[in-house]
Amino acid sequence: xxxxxxxITKPAEEPAASNTVPxxxxxxxxxxxxxxxxxxxxxxxxxxxxxxxxxxxxxTSFDQLGLPSQINDGLLAMNFKKPSKIQEKALPLMxxxxxxxxIAQSQSGTGKTAAFVLTVLSxxxxxxxxxxxxxxxxxxxxxxxxxQGVIQTVGQFCDNLKVEAxxxxxxxxxxxxxxxxxxxxxxxxxxxxxxxxxxxSQLKVLVIDEADNMxxxxxxxxQCVRVxxxxxxxxxxxxxxxxxxxxxxxxxxxxxxxANEIKLRHQELTVKGISQMYMDCPDEGKKYDILCxxxxxxxxxxxxxFVRTRExxxxxxxxMEEDGHKVSALHGAFEGANRDALLDDFRSxxxxxxxxxxxxxxxxxxxxxxxxxxxxIPMKGAGxxxxxxxxxxxxxxxxxxxxxxxxxxxxxxxxxxxxxxxYIANFxxxxxxxxxxDDWDETEKKVQDVIKSSRARPEYAPNALGN
Amino acid sequence: MTYSSPSRWVNxxxxxxxxxxxxxxxxxxxxxxxxxxVSETAHTRLREDAEKILQEALLREETERILAEKxxxxxxxxxxxxxAEEHQRLNELRKKKIEIxxxxxxxxxxxxPVVNGNFKPAPSQTTPTTANIGQPSxxxxxxxPFQAVAAAPAAQATAIPNKQxxxxxxxxxxxxxxxxxxxLTTNGAVPAIATPKPVPTPPxxxxxxxxxxxxxxxxxxxxxxxxxxxxxxxxxxxxxxxxRREIRKSVGQLTGGAPGxxxxxxxxxxxxxxxxxxxxxxxxxxxxxxxxxxxxxxxEGTLHNxxxxxxxxxxxxxxxxxxxxxxxxxxxxxxxxxxxxVGVCVAAAFSEPDFLWRGESLIDILLAKFRIVCPxxxxxxxxxxxxxxxxxxxxxxxxxxxxxxxxxxxxxxxxGAGFAAISLRNFTKSKKxxxxxxxxxxxxxxxxxxxxxSEISNTQCVVLKAMIQxxxxxxxxxxxxxxxxxxxxxxxQFPAKAPEKSAAVNSLHVLAQVLKRDTGLNxx
Numbered sequence: 001x002x003x004x005x006x007x008i009t010k011p012a013e014e015p016a017a018s019n020t021v022p023x024x025x026x027x028x029x030x031x032x033x034x035x036x037x038x039x040x041x042x043x044x045x046x047x048x049x050x051x052x053x054x055x056x057x058x059x060t061s062f063d064q065l066g067l068p069s070q071i072n073d074g075l076l077a078m079n080f081k082k083p084s085k086i087q088e089k090a091l092p093l094m095x096x097x098x099x100x101x102x103i104a105q106s107q108s109g110t111g112k113t114a115a116f117v118l119t120v121l122s123x124x125x126x127x128x129x130x131x132x133x134x135x136x137x138x139x140x141x142x143x144x145x146x147x148q149g150v151i152q153t154v155g156q157f158c159d160n161l162k163v164e165a166x167x168x169x170x171x172x173x174x175x176x177x178x179x180x181x182x183x184x185x186x187x188x189x190x191x192x193x194x195x196x197x198x199x200x201s202q203l204k205v206l207v208i209d210e211a212d213n214m215x216x217x218x219x220x221x222x223q224c225v226r227v228x229x230x231x232x233x234x235x236x237x238x239x240x241x242x243x244x245x246x247x248x249x250x251x252x253x254x255x256x257x258x259a260n261e262i263k264l265r266h267q268e269l270t271v272k273g274i275s276q277m278y279m280d281c282p283d284e285g286k287k288y289d290i291l292c293x294x295x296x297x298x299x300x301x302x303x304x305x306f307v308r309t310r311e312x313x314x315x316x317x318x319x320m321e322e323d324g325h326k327v328s329a330l331h332g333a334f335e336g337a338n339r340d341a342l343l344d345d346f347r348s349x350x351x352x353x354x355x356x357x358x359x360x361x362x363x364x365x366x367x368x369x370x371x372x373x374x375x376x377i378p379m380k381g382a383g384x385x386x387x388x389x390x391x392x393x394x395x396x397x398x399x400x401x402x403x404x405x406x407x408x409x410x411x412x413x414x415x416x417x418x419x420x421x422x423y424i425a426n427f428x429x430x431x432x433x434x435x436x437x438d439d440w441d442e443t444e445k446k447v448q449d450v451i452k453s454s455r456a457r458p459e460y461a462p463n464a465l466g467n
Numbered sequence: 468m469t470y471s472s473p474s475r476w477v478n479x480x481x482x483x484x485x486x487x488x489x490x491x492x493x494x495x496x497x498x499x500x501x502x503x504x505v506s507e508t509a510h511t512r513l514r515e516d517a518e519k520i521l522q523e524a525l526l527r528e529e530t531e532r533i534l535a536e537k538x539x540x541x542x543x544x545x546x547x548x549x550x551a552e553e554h555q556r557l558n559e560l561r562k563k564k565i566e567i568x569x570x571x572x573x574x575x576x577x578x579x580p581v582v583n584g585n586f587k588p589a590p591s592q593t594t595p596t597t598a599n600i601g602q603p604s605x606x607x608x609x610x611x612p613f614q615a616v617a618a619a620p621a622a623q624a625t626a627i628p629n630k631q632x633x634x635x636x637x638x639x640x641x642x643x644x645x646x647x648x649x650x651l652t653t654n655g656a657v658p659a660i661a662t663p664k665p666v667p668t669p670p671x672x673x674x675x676x677x678x679x680x681x682x683x684x685x686x687x688x689x690x691x692x693x694x695x696x697x698x699x700x701x702x703x704x705x706x707x708x709x710x711r712r713e714i715r716k717s718v719g720q721l722t723g724g725a726p727g728x729x730x731x732x733x734x735x736x737x738x739x740x741x742x743x744x745x746x747x748x749x750x751x752x753x754x755x756x757x758x759x760x761x762x763x764x765x766x767e768g769t770l771h772n773x774x775x776x777x778x779x780x781x782x783x784x785x786x787x788x789x790x791x792x793x794x795x796x797x798x799x800x801x802x803x804x805x806x807x808x809v810g811v812c813v814a815a816a817f818s819e820p821d822f823l824w825r826g827e828s829l830i831d832i833l834l835a836k837f838r839i840v841c842p843x844x845x846x847x848x849x850x851x852x853x854x855x856x857x858x859x860x861x862x863x864x865x866x867x868x869x870x871x872x873x874x875x876x877x878x879x880x881x882x883g884a885g886f887a888a889i890s891l892r893n894f895t896k897s898k899k900x901x902x903x904x905x906x907x908x909x910x911x912x913x914x915x916x917x918x919x920x921s922e923i924s925n926t927q928c929v930v931l932k933a934m935i936q937x938x939x940x941x942x943x944x945x946x947x948x949x950x951x952x953x954x955x956x957x958x959x960q961f962p963a964k965a966p967e968k969s970a971a972v973n974s975l976h977v978l979a980q981v982l983k984r985d986t987g988l989n990x991x
Contacts, residue, residue: 061970076977079880081970082873157980296712299790300719301798301805324720324731349805350724367801403873404801441708452865 065091070157071121075114078153084111084402086262087118093260094119099204099236101259103211103252108242108397109404113365116207116238117151120181121158123204123236129160130178132199135231136207137186137224139214141167141336142343143363147209148183166192169336173197186214186223193230200231210362211239212248212390215255228255242397243390274400274408275450277433278421281413287375288316290437292323294373294409297440297447301368302346304398305355308376308384313355316375326351331359361394369399374410377420387420389427405451409435550684608688608757678760679838679845682831685757686785693750693782702748703779710739710779711786718790719798721808733812736787737819743780744821750779755824759831766826776824781832787816788833791885792840800881803933810888818899828902833889841882843927844934846914851924860926876929876971883933886911891941905945908934909953916956920964925971931957932971932978939982955990958982 062075062083083091086106094102094115106112120134138144148165155161164170164177166184171177176197182189192198208214208224215221228237237256244252244263253259279294281287291305307313310331317329328342328351345351347366354360358378372395380388399406410432412418425432433450435443697704717732743750752775756762765772791809799806816822817830838845842861849856863870863878870878890908894901912934915927935942935957943950958979965972982988 063970073973073977073980076970076974077981079876079974081876081974293712295719296716299715299793299797301794301801324717324735326720326722326728349722349802350728352720352722368798368805370797401801403871404877405797440712444708444712 065095065118067095067118067122068158070159071118071154073157074154077156080114084114087111087115090115090260090262091118094236094238095122099123101237101239101256102262103239103244103249103256103259104262105241105244105264106262107264108394109365109399109401111402112240112242113147113150113209114154116209116240117147117154119238120151120205120207121155124180126158126160126180128202129162129180131180131202132177132182133202134181134205134207135189135200135203135227136181136183136209137189137214137227138183138209139185139220139362140359141165141185142339142360143209144183144185145340146364151181151183166198171197186220186227190223190227190230193227203231203235205236205238206231207238207240209240211241211252212244213241213362215239215251216245216248221251225255243393245390273403274396274406275433276396276408276410276430277435277447277450278410278412279435279437281411281437284413286437287411287413288319290411291316291373291375292320293437293440294371295323295325297444298407298451299370300352301370302349302352302354302366303371303373304360304369304395305353305373305375306361306378306395307355307357308379310357312375313357316355320353320355325353327353327355329355331357358391360398361391363394364398365401366398367401367404369401370404370406372396372399372406372408374408377410377412377417377424379420387423389424392424393428407447407451608685679831679835682758682760682835683839686832686835689753689757689778689782689785692753693778696750696778700749703750706748707779707782710743710783714739714783714787715790715793718787718794718809718812721794721812723804723808729808729812733815736812736816740780740783740787740816740819740822743777743783746777746779748779750777750782752776753778753781755781755829758829758835759824759827760834763825763827769823769826770821771824781829784822784829784832788836791833792836792882795881795885796840796878798881799884800877803880803884804937806881806884806888807937810885810892813889814892814894814902817902818894818897820899828900830902834903837882837886841879841886841930843879843915843924843930844882844886844911846911848918848922848927849924850922851926856924860924862926876925879926879929880933883930884937886930887934887938887941891938891945893941893944905942908942909946912953912957916953916961920966923961923965923972925969928962928965928969928971928975931961932975936978936981939986939988951988951990954982954988959990 062072062080065083086104090102090104093100095118104112104115116136120136124133125131136144136147138147144165144167148163151163152161155163161181162179163181163183164179166177166182166188168185168188171188171192176195177192177199182198184192189198193200206228213220214224237259239252239256239259249263253261279290281290295303305316307316310333313329313331317327320327328346330339330342330346334342343354343360343364346354349368354366361378374392374395378388378391378395380386380391396406396408399408410421412421421432433446435446437443693703693707697707714736717735720732721729754774755776758781791813794809795806799809813830813833817828817833822829840861840863842859847859847861849859851857851860851862857869861879862875869875887908890903890911891905892901892903894904912931915931918924918927935954939950939954942954946953958975962968962972962975979990982990
């Protein structure tokens with residue numbers, strides 16, 4: 001009997017003992033969560049730092065910024081009710097006098113564009129509508145047009161607001177630039193200045209968006225430096241980006257001397273509101289079908305699919321259209337006005353799926369994008385050997401705009417793609433959640449749970465909302 | 468082994484025959500006959516035993532079945548009791564809410580009913596007729612569809628003696644005329660248009676609201692029941708998930724643009740719903756009364772008059788409604804204009820003649836969800852500074868915390884635009900009947916605009932703005948000059964009387980400016 005009893009109790013003890021092991025590991029997981037730093041933006045002050053009287057105030061409403069009422073009304077019409085953290089921190093520094101340079105980094109979708117647009121609008125003298133007073137540079141025509149659009153919307157109640165895009169094919173050869181605000185790509189701007197079709201003598205502000213990209217790339221960087229050389233020496237320079245690799249940062253500090261700086265550590269760069277997942281595909285051929293299935297798993301507004309080649313972009317477009325989606329495919333094969341039209345379709349909502357190669361990874365803001373798919377993992381270097389972490393970040397940043405819920409799903413189907421994604425996940429310290437295409441009922445449930453739990457995180461995108 | 472020594476077990480004195488038999492040689496006929504008889508008896512006994520055991524087994528099974536049923540009944544009772552308790556709690560909650568107004572400086576007869584805005588006993592009288600019709604249908608709800616409605620007011624009536632305020636409360640809706648008349652002095656044509664439209668709403672407006680909460684609860688039970696059914700019904704399980712995902716996808720594919728761009732998606736949704744209605748996968752029938760605002764009696768000449776519809780069909784309408792609401796919250800929140808094609812699709816699907824039940828649409832399923840996520844459309848008010856107030860405003864909670872300001876206001880924007888997209892559809896050129904006519908839009912706007920100044924919330928302003936922006940033309944189409952007057956009340960007078968000029972309040976003024984600039988509509 002005693003023997004039997006011991007045989008009965010023993011197995012019961014064993015699981016009890018083994019239970020402690022997973023508990024430990026759960027604690028481990030929790031502690032990882034605790035280590036994650038909170039989102040506070042570090043503010044480093046250049047000159048104001050020693051001035052104890054300096055109004056280092058933090059504004060909690062746009063009213064408190066003392067913006068002209070027309071600009072305020074524009075913000076209200078856009079349903080902007082409160083400044084985001086980057087706006088709250090950076091705006092007072094940027095619009096104060098005397099003008100000071102600024103290098104600002106903040107996660108994607110946190111209101112950087114609105115921050116510099118507000119600065120530009122508050123510096124322009126609208127009684128001289130045709131005299132260029134502010135210049136904004138962006139790396140692509142799409143981004144330049146987008147910024148132009150934001151200025152026009154925020155400034156919709158400003159009389160005599162004139163904004164021109166200095167991009168290929170947009171400026172009149174006869175009259176040149178006749179606007180108080182000019183948004184363009186560096187090459188076109190340089191040409192216009194050289195041809196004396198763009199009077200830069202009274203420019204007060206220079207903004208460079210996606211600054212790391214602009215200053216880093218050989219061609220663009222050089223052009224930026226040249227453009228700067230043509231401008232008045234007193235100009236206020238504002239550099240903005242979501243990413244600032246160290247070597248670019250040092251260069252940026254030379255480009256914009258004595259700047260106030262707002263900077264983030266790279267672990268803080270990913271937006272918490274974006275649920276990041278990956279789909280384990282059995283082989284490359286299955287990716288198309290799996291892609292179409294994703295759209296039933298959750299409520300999706302617009303979506304962006306990033307692919308490596310034009311061919312697969314076209315093939316995906318064909319398949320998705322068969323499945324009832326309205327699709328725009330945008331890649332290097334299209335140019336100028338065609339690209340504008342395709343992107344306008346997507347912006348206006350006539351098409352809700354955008355398939356693109358890397359062209360649009362940066363900056364493009366369509367607020368209703370709720371899913372980003374990395375159909376191919378972003379790679380860089382010769383022969384696409386290296387995982388491209390920065391591009392990954394910019395890609396997924398197309399969703400979760402301004403504190404909204406977003407989802408990103410990366411497709412993995414072999415060792416190379418798996419390793420590349422693991423590398424990126426490690427780099428940013430993110431937990432990617434695995435999805436499988438075997439049981440869609442299960443996968444649907446999992447996706448729903450992931451979206452719920454990412455929203456429930458206490459520190460969920462507070463930086464974007466300023467609270 | 469054999470009968471080698473018979474004397475040991477048979478008494479020769481009493482069984483002469485046997486003795487004789489046993490004396491005879493072993494293979495004699497008599498001996499055989501005897502052995503046969505013995506074995507036959509044994510066999511019969513065995514058989515009887517077996518039969519008895521079988522009977523017992525059957526009996527035991529029967530008992531178990533009855534026991535199981537009893538248990539199920541008990542569970543059901545428990546569930547009912549829980550529901551009853553919930554109701555009790557709800558009622559108590561309401562009681563508390565009702566006690567608040569008197570504390571406030573001004574007496575507001577209009578407020579209590581809105582807060583309280585619940586059932587009146589009248590609809591319950593008609594209950595038995597509808598409830599009794601449901602015979603073989605599953606009723607996981609524990610009670611006949613309208614009994615809950617009947618019970619709650621009864622409990623409340625005793626708790627709050629002055630239940631009457633609910634009745635005078637109806638006039639708030641009628642009161643729009645008073646409100647309008649203030650502006651209408653210059654506008655002689657208005658009353659003619661204004662009066663006929665809003666009038667139909669008053670009697671229903673108050674009871675509507677809480678019946679919707681009940682429907683919402685019933686929908687949750689429906690969903691659970693479907694999951695249970697799927698466990699035992701393989702065909703249903705295989706189809707249900709795919710159908711759900713197809714519907715969600717199709718709703719997500721809707722886009723703005725030229726008329727007809729969404730034909731494929733709309734057809735797909737209708738086809739899926741029709742498949743569910745045909746019930747090939749054999750889902751259980753269910754009483755749709757659980758999901759409608761008012762009891763319905765069979766109507767002559769209509770397609771579906773029976774007491775039940777396939778539960779899969781009702782479930783898919785629920786899935787469709789959920790997809791719609793979710794699209795408003797997730798997409799129209801960022802871009803309100805995306806709500807419109809979804810609204811068109813809603814109107815088209817719910818008005819589909821074969822999806823009507825007893826001659827009316829089942830759109831109450833969608834409205835029940837609206838009532839939960841955007842209560843201000845149904846006349847609920849609350850302060851954003853208090854827990855209770857936020858709850859009543861439909862401020863969402865995630866992981867136990869209120870969602871951030873901006874996110875809440877985004878949701879309200881999407882839902883306001885979505886509500887307009889559904890309630891301002893023009894059916895004048897359609898043969899079908901509008902499942903949610905424009906008078907409901909009017910009623911919702913009135914309920915917000917009539918809020919006493921001290922109770923105006925940002926949430927209301929945001930919803931009001933969203934339901935007007937991009938819909939001013941449709942609103943004016945539906946109500947003519949009365950709509951212009953209502954817009955003036957909403958965009959000029961309402962923000963003017965708000966004590967705190969927050970961004971949300973100011974954005975109503977800004978919308979008036981935008982309308983003036985873009986459409987030339989001068990509201991003054």
